Amino acid sequence: MARPVTNRLQPWPGVSRREFLRVSGLVGLAAGGGWALAGCGLSGDDDPAGGGGGEGGSKVLRMTFVPVEVLDPQIITNGMWILTRGILEGLVMQNDDGTDVVPAVAESWDISEDQLTYTFHIRADAKWSNGDPVTAGDFERTYQRLFTPSSGGAGGTTLGQNAYQSTTGIKGAVEYLNGATEDWSEVGVVASSDSELVLTLATPNPDFLLALTHPSLLPLHMDTVEQMPDEWQVPPNFVANGPYAVDDFVPNSSLSLVPNEEYWDRDNVSLDAIEITQVDPGAAAGTLTVPYENNETDILQLSEADVSRFQDDPELSEHLQAMETYSVGYLARLRSKHPALDDVRVRKALSISLDRQQIASVVPGAEPGLSLPHDHVAGWDERLVVEENLDEAKQLLADAGYPDGQGLPQVRILQGVDSPIVDAVIDQWNNRLGIDALNDRVEAGVYVERRWAVQDEDYIGFYWGTFAGLPTMPTYVGALWSPLDIQKFSLPGEIWGQYLQIEADSEMDPAKQAEQLNTLLSEHSSEGSRQMAELVSAAKAELDEEQRKEMYLQAARIREGEYLYFAVSWLSVFFAVRPSVSGLQLRRYPDFFYLKSLGLEA
Amino acid sequence: MGVVRFFGQRLARLAVSLVAVSIITFGLLQLAPGNFADIQRVTSGATSIAGTGTESMLAETQARYGDDTPVVQQYLTFMKGVVTWDMGPSYRYAGRAVEDIIAAAFPVSATLAVLAVLLALLIAVPAGVFAAMRQNSKADHATMFGVTLGHALPNYLIAAFLILIFTAFLGWFPSSGWERPEHVFLPVVALALGPAAVLARYVRSSMLETLREEYVTAAMAKGGPYRTVVVRHALRNSLIPLVTVVGPLLAALMTGTVFVEALFRIPGLGYYAATAAASRDMPLLMGTVLFFALIIMVVNLLVDLTYGILDPRIRAEGGWTSSRLRKVSTQQV
Numbered sequence: 001m002a003r004p005v006t007n008r009l010q011p012w013p014g015v016s017r018r019e020f021l022r023v024s025g026l027v028g029l030a031a032g033g034g035w036a037l038a039g040c041g042l043s044g045d046d047d048p049a050g051g052g053g054g055e056g057g058s059k060v061l062r063m064t065f066v067p068v069e070v071l072d073p074q075i076i077t078n079g080m081w082i083l084t085r086g087i088l089e090g091l092v093m094q095n096d097d098g099t100d101v102v103p104a105v106a107e108s109w110d111i112s113e114d115q116l117t118y119t120f121h122i123r124a125d126a127k128w129s130n131g132d133p134v135t136a137g138d139f140e141r142t143y144q145r146l147f148t149p150s151s152g153g154a155g156g157t158t159l160g161q162n163a164y165q166s167t168t169g170i171k172g173a174v175e176y177l178n179g180a181t182e183d184w185s186e187v188g189v190v191a192s193s194d195s196e197l198v199l200t201l202a203t204p205n206p207d208f209l210l211a212l213t214h215p216s217l218l219p220l221h222m223d224t225v226e227q228m229p230d231e232w233q234v235p236p237n238f239v240a241n242g243p244y245a246v247d248d249f250v251p252n253s254s255l256s257l258v259p260n261e262e263y264w265d266r267d268n269v270s271l272d273a274i275e276i277t278q279v280d281p282g283a284a285a286g287t288l289t290v291p292y293e294n295n296e297t298d299i300l301q302l303s304e305a306d307v308s309r310f311q312d313d314p315e316l317s318e319h320l321q322a323m324e325t326y327s328v329g330y331l332a333r334l335r336s337k338h339p340a341l342d343d344v345r346v347r348k349a350l351s352i353s354l355d356r357q358q359i360a361s362v363v364p365g366a367e368p369g370l371s372l373p374h375d376h377v378a379g380w381d382e383r384l385v386v387e388e389n390l391d392e393a394k395q396l397l398a399d400a401g402y403p404d405g406q407g408l409p410q411v412r413i414l415q416g417v418d419s420p421i422v423d424a425v426i427d428q429w430n431n432r433l434g435i436d437a438l439n440d441r442v443e444a445g446v447y448v449e450r451r452w453a454v455q456d457e458d459y460i461g462f463y464w465g466t467f468a469g470l471p472t473m474p475t476y477v478g479a480l481w482s483p484l485d486i487q488k489f490s491l492p493g494e495i496w497g498q499y500l501q502i503e504a505d506s507e508m509d510p511a512k513q514a515e516q517l518n519t520l521l522s523e524h525s526s527e528g529s530r531q532m533a534e535l536v537s538a539a540k541a542e543l544d545e546e547q548r549k550e551m552y553l554q555a556a557r558i559r560e561g562e563y564l565y566f567a568v569s570w571l572s573v574f575f576a577v578r579p580s581v582s583g584l585q586l587r588r589y590p591d592f593f594y595l596k597s598l599g600l601e602a
Numbered sequence: 603m604g605v606v607r608f609f610g611q612r613l614a615r616l617a618v619s620l621v622a623v624s625i626i627t628f629g630l631l632q633l634a635p636g637n638f639a640d641i642q643r644v645t646s647g648a649t650s651i652a653g654t655g656t657e658s659m660l661a662e663t664q665a666r667y668g669d670d671t672p673v674v675q676q677y678l679t680f681m682k683g684v685v686t687w688d689m690g691p692s693y694r695y696a697g698r699a700v701e702d703i704i705a706a707a708f709p710v711s712a713t714l715a716v717l718a719v720l721l722a723l724l725i726a727v728p729a730g731v732f733a734a735m736r737q738n739s740k741a742d743h744a745t746m747f748g749v750t751l752g753h754a755l756p757n758y759l760i761a762a763f764l765i766l767i768f769t770a771f772l773g774w775f776p777s778s779g780w781e782r783p784e785h786v787f788l789p790v791v792a793l794a795l796g797p798a799a800v801l802a803r804y805v806r807s808s809m810l811e812t813l814r815e816e817y818v819t820a821a822m823a824k825g826g827p828y829r830t831v832v833v834r835h836a837l838r839n840s841l842i843p844l845v846t847v848v849g850p851l852l853a854a855l856m857t858g859t860v861f862v863e864a865l866f867r868i869p870g871l872g873y874y875a876a877t878a879a880a881s882r883d884m885p886l887l888m889g890t891v892l893f894f895a896l897i898i899m900v901v902n903l904l905v906d907l908t909y910g911i912l913d914p915r916i917r918a919e920g921g922w923t924s925s926r927l928r929k930v931s932t933q934q935v
Contacts, residue, residue, distance in 0.1 A: 069696075070698065254779065280864050286766075287765045290766065291778065443880075444881075445636025448636040448637075
């Protein structure tokens with residue numbers, strides 16, 4: 001084979017192939033190494049965090065949190081729960097055990113006799129981290145952004161899901177948000193002066209002050225948000241009004257906080273910095289606790305698998321802090337063409353057959369879920385407890401035409417995340433009740449779709465979920481597993497199919513659509529679910545506290561008796577907290593604790 | 603003229619491939635069950651407060667995501683954004699434009715990839731040469747066993763082991779992060795071991811073939827020092843085919859490594875892409891997938907070009923077409 005002549009082989013004129021190879025290799029190495037060290041913030045210039053012990057006199061607390069996508073409290077993301085810990089401060093804060101509120105930006109408030117109008121007095125020394133005073137107008141502008149649909153432009157919450165909890169009950173808020181009104185004066189938010197904010201409710205809400213501690217109602221520095229709609233979250237642009245300000249933020253990686261020097265209560269903020277590392281517990285592959293055990297973090301929320309190991313370790317067990325939450329693990333009935341679960345006796349049999357004490361033992365800190373409201377919820381009563389009774393369960397199954405489970409299709413529990421509790425329930429149904437049961441673990445998208453769909457003849461069962469809310473009966477009866485939910489869940493499978501069809505018909509006139517849906521609910525929902533709805537509706541309008549409590553309790557009892565949803569376990573959370581950390585006050589709320597009181601001891 | 607035609611053909615093919623990738627990705631996303639709003643509500647880790655929005659609020663949410671416009675319209679709107687490099691905001695990382703996310707995260711993934719490939723080469727070339735020089739000896743078998751093991755272990759498992767050994771037991775390195783140079787070591791090693799195994803096997807077989815070439819025998823016969831013959835004549839030529847392996851390898855690593863990034867808390871592109879898929883974040887998923895496809899295609903194009911430069915026989919015989927390039931490369935090297 002003839003070899004090509006040499007002069008045709010030169011990659012570039014005047015450069016030999018050998019030279020080209022040598023030079024390109026060197027350039028590649030230099031570029032690769034230089035890029036790595038000089039680019040991407042890896043130059044080593046950053047001063048590493050001092051460490052939990054407060055080295056060199058600086059007190060730097062390190063803690064672990066889940067990945068933070070954005071720092072906007074008005075959008076449902078993990079970010080809102082870190083903001084409310086102490087970067088932004090609302091009108092009020094929760095007290096130590098989370099059962100009431102204490103003054104924050106508002107130093108006091110008045111409530112009208114009809115319990116509809118709340119007038120908040122903003123403290124004169126409240127300031128943003130850039131030195132601007134925090135005014136009532138800031139709250140009004142922030143809430144206008146919260147209630148403005150995203151199409152409203154820079155003032156809107158762009159594309160995330162709006163975090164506002166409609167049960168808060170601010171007059172006209174939902175209507176403004178869904179476009180039914182565009183007149184801001186119809187919304188119950190008015191800054192009557194720089195220091196006075198008036199919030200008006202549609203109906204009395206005894207939980208309103210606690211509801212104000214939700215992150216969606218935190219204030220934003222709206223001048224910055226409006227001037228820099230794409231950049232306001234990027235440090236140093238982020239303007240805080242809480243005890244800590246944002247120094248640095250890398251989504252999915254790290255968040256650095258420093259004290260807000262302008263904070264009204266700066267004297268009670270003792271740390272020099274807080275370094276937050278963001279770790280996805282689902283992707284930690286068994287290494288979640290390594291940063292803690294390697295002394296890289298001072299506060300870490302533990303997964304169930306790690307809790308037992310910490311409990312068994314003489315030293316680490318001293319670091320464990322447990323807290324019973326208000327979180328309830330529950331089962332909700334799935335709709336099916338098979339009528340078995342339309343029969344309340346079958347649902348009750350499946351619920352009362354469970355040995356909840358034994359089920360709770362499979363997860364650290366879990367307790368038997370005796371009712372949908374946790375027993376820590378104010379107004380809870382033992383009359384709500386679902387009693388275990390295996391004999392009655394078997395009798396109920398037989399009465400319903402399924403003696404020993406014969407004739408019953410396989411009962412499945414649909415779940416989107418693994419829970420050992422579900423396995424324990426399946427095990428008990430198989431072994432105690434003698435029915436065929438299966439764990440149906442699916443991807444999140446399949447889960448959200450399948451749990452509303454009408455299943456085929458051979459698929460009956462429940463979906464697994466967890467809920468937590470403000471620890472009051474109006475929340476646990478009126479908002480979570482709400483009367484409307486109960487009515488919908490009580491519809492037989494076939495009718496639920498019709499309901500979904502009407503709901504999905506975008507061509508239909510909205511008024512006609514609402515009428516048809518209401519007709520289906522009133523004609524086909526269970527009697528109990530309708531009674532519950534009436535009771536809750538009456539309770540909302542009731543101003544007498546004792547009467548109201550009793551009405552909610554009655555409604556809750558009716559709901560338990562429907563067995564459309566039933567509690568299985570009450571859940572706890574565990575934190576590993578280094579002994580040098582002081583001032584940690586765990587609360588039963590999804591943010592779990594505030595940063596303000598945290599300190600480090602030498 | 604041949605070069606222009608070659609480029610024209612490859613660029614046209616690249617554009618068609620990108621459109622095909624976009625249609626397949628968008629189509630699969632439409633077929634996938636669930637939507638962003640519902641999934642976000644049930645999976646938003648710390649968000650255990652109930653989302654008690656009214657039906658109309660949900661409808662409004664869907665309108666914002668464009669779920670109420672025809673599917674074709676949604677696709678065309680997004681693709682227009684791709685062309686103008688204005689893909690709009692991500693759903694999950696609300697308020698952050700997709701192109702900004704890519705621009706911020708890609709350099710991180712690319713840095714990780716470049717360092718991992720460099721380390722892989724530093725391991726693979728000596729190991730491959732060592733094994734080839736001692737073919738069928740115990741040393742050869744031991745080396746190949748080692749690299750096969752490296753190949754068999756998935757990088758997330760290697761990463762977990764590295765964290766447990768070097769952080770939990772020895773305490774030599776921080777467990778995770780991307781702020782300081784010492785954060786780089788463990789993820790780079792975790793990513794490099796697998797590719798190093800692939801490359802070492804490649805170097806070994808390529809080296810064995812080259813050692814049998816007549817010109818090597820001739821160099822030996824001339825009485826040159828053994829080391830010089832091996833390094834200057836055999837090794838250099840046997841490394842040329844590596845380009846076809848290293849290029850795609852680099853592209854694959856550059857486009858993000860989901861588990862390693864998540865385990866080491868590295869704000870790279872892989873973690874974004876994975877969470878976009880899981881949460882049905884259409885703009886971010888489409889943006890990252892198209893970007894990945896572009897990177898892989900461009901790197902392959904560069905590999906083909908580089909190969910032509912490095913091995914002149916290919917240009918001389920096959921011209922600038924990739925299929926001929928590969929054919930020639932496997933026959934002649």
